[in-house]
Amino acid sequence: MRRAAAGVVLALLVAVPLPAHADEVRDRQRPMMATLDVETAWKSTRGSGVTVAVVDSGVDAGHADLAGSVISGPNMLAAVDGDTRPTRMHGTGMASLIAGHGHGPGGRDGVMGIAPEAKILAIRALAEREDPSYRLARTSEQADDAVARGIRYAADNGADVINLSLGKNDADLQEREAIGYAIGKGVVVVSAVGNDGDKRDRLDRDGFAPYSYPAAFPGVIAVAATNSRHARAAFSNRNYSVVVSAPGSGLPVAGPGGDYFLTDGTSDSSALVSGIAALIRSRHPKLPPTLVAQALIQGTRHGPSGTYDPNVGFGEVNAARALTASDALTTPRAGAAGKPAGQRFGTGAQEPVKVIHRPAWVSAVIVIVTVTGVAGAVGAVVIAVMLARRHPRRPPPQAGPGAGFALAGPGVWGGPQPGLGRPGFGGVPARAEPWPPPDPRAAGHPRMEPPPPGGPS
Secondary structure, X not given: OOOOOOOOEXXXXXXXXXOOXXXXXXXXXXHHHHHHOXXXXXXXXXXXXXXXEEEEOOOOOOOOOOOXXXXXXXXXXXXXXXXXXXXXXXXXXXXXXXXXXXXXXXXXXXEEOOOOOOEEEEEEOOXXXXXXXXXXXXXXXXXXXXXXXXXXXXXXXXXXXXXXXXXXXXXXXXXXXXXXXXXXXXXXXXEEOOOXXXXXXXXXXXXXXXXXXXXXXXXXXXXXXXXXXXXXXXXXXXXXXXXXXXXXXXXXXEOHHHOEEEEEOHHXXXXXXXXXXXXXXXXXXXXXXXXXXXXXXXXXXXXXXXXXXXXXXXXXXXXXXXXXXXXHHHOOOOOXXXXXXXXXXXXXXXXXXXXXXXXXXXXXXXXXXXXXXXXXXXXXXXXHHHHHHHOOOOOOOOOOOOOOOOOOOOOOOOOOOXXXXXXOOOOOOOOOOOOOOOOOOOOOOOOOOOOOOOXXX
């Protein structure tokens, strides 16, 4: 979907209806599942015990591929939606990529997600074009902080991972604070980097797309989209917010009412990474968000060797390799536990700690040195006071006539004056006068008399 001038938009580029034939839906998933090595990862975990919050346009909990896996959270746009019925197309598609479990005998039909045993916490926080309330949601102040409120709700209500397949070009302080709050509570936050990569008018002279938020906020695992050749998809944003990448072209997803669609967009890529994060959290429930991100990075393939590329970040994610990396991050290194308790202070038998007694003369020396030092300090103070009384300070000089409040400058009294006497401040330099000022009535100093009536002659 194309982004309007303001507000949050879904990071889905296009959705094409797909015939709901089970064999075609699952067959179209196979390349993506093979790229991510999902079936190998499932030998370790399928995401049980993990809740992934999908802060999006809403999820159709009745879809056969999601039945029993969706926890319906609040609608943060309830005041805007009124009595209308949201479409919930985008959110349903993202939920199916994360935790779809298929349907039919053996779950062989429909969409299978990356973590099919995980739960989805569905939170509606933004509208899509098909919604009756779309125009109002784009302009109403009641929708301004919906995403931030959705993130906080997810963090407070059991989410292990939050997927944000959405974005806008302007950083929102409330969203940034909400993300910091969630990460502080140990929640992994994943977001799409945006779909402006093929819009020439949106790129700078180096070919970089504008940053999209919340993907560009610190702590967020920002995801770009790759094509079937494991390179950056043309529409995917290229900039330095990208952390990892995942397939994002021609993926089948579930839609409301039992429908299916083929979609392109970094939205899909973000959902896939959220699914892998759910697998990691299922295997290691207490692994901090930073180490979950580290496991995803260490498990990447098809990226720059040992370095970074703003096209795909550190590379394309791989579920099996990420789980292996997470195992390594949680396994103590050889020798890290240290020596057994009986060998930490040597190999010999443990003995009582020896107490070394000081000779009596040591204490006497310490006392003498201390007393001498105190007496010397007291004597120094007494001498300083006596000298101060014998040589009292002279009173400070005052400025001569015409100097106002200016203080004498360095050197000889009456030199250049700082403060009011500096050039540009309207002051005048003080005249040199002896101290104390002479009595103007003394010899050699004519008295200043007022002019006679009639003015000077």
